[in-house]
Amino acid sequence: MSTAAAADEDSQAGPRAEVQAWLAEHWDPQLSVEQWWRLVAAAGWTAPHLTAEQGGRGLPQRAGRAVRATFAAFGALQPPGGLGLLMAAPTILTVGTPEQIARHVPPILEGRLAWCQLFSEPGAGSDLAGLTTRAERDGDRWIINGQKVWSSQAREADYGMLLARTDFDVPKHAGISWFALNLDQPGVTIRPLREMTGDAVFNEVFLDNAVVAADDLVGGEGNGWMAANTTLHFERTGIGAGGAHAGFPPPGPKGGVLGMKAGDAARLRPSEGMVVTFADLVELAREHGRADDPAIRQKLARLHCYLQVGQWNAVRARAEAAAGDAAAGASVASTGKIAQTRITKLSAEIGLDILGAGGLLAGPDAAADGKFAKAFLFARASSIYGGTDEIQRNIAAERTLGLPREPSPDRKRPYREVLHGLARRDDAS
Known part of the structure; x- marks a missing residue:
């Protein structure tokens, strides 16, 4: 050793x-x-x-x-577990007020409430600062209008980590705020998005005069970009360490397990086929007589190394951030997220290698209940969610290697002018 x-x-x-x-x-x-x-x-x-x-x-x-x-x-x-534990709680602990911490963190730690992430929009994915969901102050509350997309587990969530624009007259990064949005209200409509696996893990969320209490603005008005980067850091660090994007059994009342006996819930296993563990693959190799196959053993050894390095990388990312080196912490977290994409894809591929051609079939009558075919299909998403691999490489290049930023001519212009220019361009075309 x-x-x-x-x-x-x-x-x-x-x-x-x-x-x-x-x-x-x-x-x-x-x-x-x-x-x-x-x-x-x-x-x-x-x-x-x-x-x-x-x-x-x-x-x-x-x-x-x-x-x-x-x-x-x-x-x-x-x-x-879940997104509340992975992202919401650490963000609120980092930038929230004592009252917000006392209100939101204990229910997350106790699994009483589930959270989802409401960041991406149809027109704001990799360019997240280009979001247009609007938050307008109305006395002691904010009124939210807009649309979010690719929100994992939104139908099972009770709260959403919401980014919305509170000021259109400043540059786009400066006019964003981070809210804790209660999803159980008339102004929130959630629709599933069917993936090629046949599941609907992702959702689109429509906000039509949804209401957020003023004291659920987290991090201060206009500080949403800083808070969002805090959230994304915890997401990428967690993913890089192999953390699941959603806990199992799912937290919150909509997850359907809070009233179950704990012993029964302990025996439940995910049905989506999204998660393939190293232990799953070792067991599969033994069941199918491939445990002594040199090619399979070599791939499993490579996967084991990737997993161990991912754990160490996550510890390093947290240590860099805790030491106040935000740029280094973000770069290490981004590197870990890229590595986890490779791990996710390799895990599914090894499963199919062990099963052979029969592993490509889907359905309950297929080899291993079609789990590895589904995992192979869903693994494609790992290079997109949490920030694409290309975005992660840009972060590492700019913050660690000191390479120049990509050109961004609209970065310092009031965002209202940017939107007006886009509208005129679209009208002209």
């Missing part, structure tokens, strides 16, 4: 022993999922790297991986 690997094992031995002792005392499969998750959160195991005041245990960043591995080995239901 290498020195680095040995140090990694030593750093996680303590948390594992602590988790095992806690589970031996508290795990009760007869509790409801809601009761169990409250107990887990109260003990600080949902996000153990947070301070005790924030709802964690003050452990190192890597502790979360050890905690979840120990829960799995014990047979206990995992702590809640």
Whole structure:
């Protein structure tokens, strides 16, 4: 074992022993999922790297991986996950007020509420600052109008991390604000988008006079671009570390598991076929007599190396950000996100290599229930969601290598003028 690997094992031995002792005392499969998750959160195991005041245990960043591995080995239901834990909670903890932290973070840690991301628009994807969803102040509330697209798990979410434009008379990056939007209101319409897998993980969201309370403006008016980059940093770091885009079992009342017995929920497995783990592939190789195949073993070894480096890269990204080097942290997070795209695609490809031609079939009667065919199709999305691979390479090039920014003639112009110019160009054509 290498020195680095040995140090990694030593750093996680303590948390594992602590988790095992806690589970031996508290795990009760007869509790409801809601009761169990409250107990887990109260003990600080949902996000153990947070301070005790924030709802964690003050452990190192890597502790979360050890905690979840120990829960799995014990047979206990995992702590809640999802986009709220991956992005919303850390963003609010970073830029939110004490009141916003107290209102929004505990329900995320306890799995009581689920979140989705409302960033991309039909005309603002890679150029996210070009968004046109409008937020207008009306007394002690904001009125929201616009459209969002490619929102994962929006139909199961209770809140959305919303970017909206609060000022059209300043440059586009300066007029954006970050809101916590309650999705359970008449002004919000969510429609599924069917993917080539046959599933509808993504959604489009229409906002028609939706209402946000003034105290759910997070990070301050006009500071949304800074808050958005904070969110994206946590997303890319989480993806780079192999974090799922949505927790399973899903958090929140719409996920349908809060009332289940925790023991029953612990035996549930994702049905979408989106997630392929290293353990899945090792088991598959053994089941199909390919565990001793040199070609398969070589690919599994390569995947294992990628996964380990991804974990270390995520720790580095968090350390850079915690040390105040935002540019380095963003670059490392972007590199990790690109690497995770490669991991996602390689995992699905190895599964198909093991199964052979039969693995390309879909449906419950296909090999491995068609899981790897579906994973192969969905893996194409990994190079797009969370920021395309091309955008990640630009970030690394500009912030780490010091290469010049891409030309952006509209960057310093009031955004209203930019939109007016686009409208005139469209009319002329």
